[in-house]
Amino acid sequence: MATAEIALPLRRPMPLAGVVEWLTTTDHKKIGVLYLYTTFVFFLIGGIFALLMRTQLALPNNDVLSHRLYNEILTLHGTTMIFLWIIPVFSGFGNYFVPLMIGARDMAFPRINAFSYWLIPLAGATMYSGLFLKTGSAACGWTCYTPLSEKPFAPGLGQDLWILGIHILGISSIMGAINFLVTIQNMRAPGMTWFRLPLFVWAVEVTQALVLLASPFLAGVLAMVLMDRQIGTHFVGTGSDPLLYQFIFWFYSHPAVYIMILPAFGIVSEIIPVFSRKPIFGYRAMAFSMAAIGVLGFMVFAHHMFTTGLPLALQEFFMTTTMLIAVPSGVKVLNWLATLWGGSIKYTTAMLFAVAFVLMFLVGGVDGVFMASLAVDYQLHATYWVVSHIHYVLFGGSVFGVFAGLFYWFPKMTGRYLDESLGKLQFWLQLVGFNVTFMPMHFLGLLGMPRRISVWGHRPDWELWNLVATIGAFIIATAVLLFIVNFLISIRGGRRAPADPWQGNTLEWATTSPPQPYNFETVPQVRSARPMRELRKAQV
């Protein structure tokens, strides 16, 4: 035994050096990876909430969940998916790829970047901690309208913890937004002009501008609720105008919808040209339409309030802006279509997800137009039609965009491919499961089923579609499990990927897979919107 001890090296590496490295890193790629892991865990938690809800609603008069617990899970499902999954998962992609795509060595403020990340698990824990209180967590839906979220109707501490959680996320988002904007403004490689910027970077730029301008409103109005609850003010609760809360809330939360979809636009706009082997059709129109969506996104918010009795003239104004914002969205869909047209399309899993994204987003855009019509909205507002609409945009849209991005960039991040056969199986399961879940919700809305009800009965014509939707939810869950299996296999044993596995267009493919800590040995000179393509041609 003694000899064995002598044989050991004198200087051992610090115990848990790897863990410490990850806990203290300020490298934008490592922080990006932390964002992706963390938010994916939140996606799974939010997914379990969704399955619980669908189980409860599968059959009439079901009693899997109590009313109280259903309302809590409903609230946490929405909050988790929006604030802890979709918004920050794109910060993960942005962190990893914005510096690489613009030819920078890191984000502008690396330590603020790390701080923004570490606030996210803290916020999640704060919000969920309400579940362990006797009085439960917040139970007012992700919108938490007043007066329902005020002290007399929600006396428990869970409501305050929910608000604090959102506040923490707000700090994280605002610091992240400043970081992204400064990085994109100042750290572009020589020759990377605004109109040579990859569309994903354009998307991040517009998104983060929205985050910076809109988030303070949400933080502000929730601070008012918090003060009403804790020190007895009357900003937005009983005794004041309850609609004030909704105006301010939606002034953030409608732009938030674009915060959740624009980065996916960006990802898809990178993937479709690469696998069609064509440049994006109408680059400038794509960039300008995102900017237009960003501006118009601030002018449509009261369309969430058409049934609250606003003056008709005001409703008509918001109907007009709501219809206008459909135009740039339509331009984007048709430009993606035109990019595919005449291309030489290779169906990797990433491309399948990207094309499905366009189709699902089209459905989610078209079914949204119904509610822009005031008259139709008086009937469809807050029904399952709306649930269907937001999921076509945020799941069929954003989440499909996330998976497209994961399959596309996994080789860059790890040096290995995700398994394509498992990936394609996952894709088809997910596409079918998604439509089986959410298409019937259109029908349920037309059959008069309100959203956010914890139980239903005596409605024979709702039975079939509720059951179908629940079956679909479990198909989606199977697809997500397949992804986890694929990930676990591929991270260690996946096929090795070269630096530029897809013949990409953008600079992240110019460095090794995975990239070195400083990204580029020499920062490349940029001469077009597809710098990597030029580098490849120059080498031939």
Place this chain on the structure above:
Amino acid sequence: MLAVMGSVVMAATPLSASAAIDVSPLDCAGPQACRIVSVYAVVFWLAMFVLVVVGGLLVYAAIRFRRRDESEPAQIHGNSRLEVAWTIFPLLVLLVIFSLTFANIDYVRNGPPGPMTITVTGQQFAWTYKYPNGVVRGTLTIPAGQVVRLDVTSRDVLHSFWAPRLAGQIYAIPGQVNHGWLQADRPGIYYGQCNELCGINHAEMQVTVTVMDKASFDRWYAALKT
């Protein structure tokens, strides 16, 4: 028209879906709800048209232009004329929907005047209805074929008053009275429920509207006492 649209929704719905507990806004039973259905119908067909044309082209392109060989396809960067065309086209479609909504919205929202106004008050977790004579009831009873004006308010949190077969929903807001109206064409019982999350028993906050023919209603109302 409704039959065609309804078929999309109801084709696969079990036959047991009798009219008795039907709450579909498409199955309208009063002039306001039916006016909304007429707007919905136009939006529906326009939406279907866009979905079929654009979705069809997408699926066609996705299949037709699969990679066959390794040659690089023509590098087309855009086409201003096409892009202007497909900026204007959706604008035209939306203009149709806008005009149609605009032409009908005053009727739907404000409606014709009516002889009777009933105050509808939401509270956790029930509705009460106060008649002009001061009597308060737990279910709404109205005469058929006559406009009934509603003043909707709330005693605690937000609620949304909704009888889908008769009229669009109206928010019940504490400290505010929202004016609305409804009318049922035929006697019967029409259901609905609160459509704004209002607390723990939100799902059980039902709306029941009993519609009587005019003569029966007049007799019922005359006998109505506190």
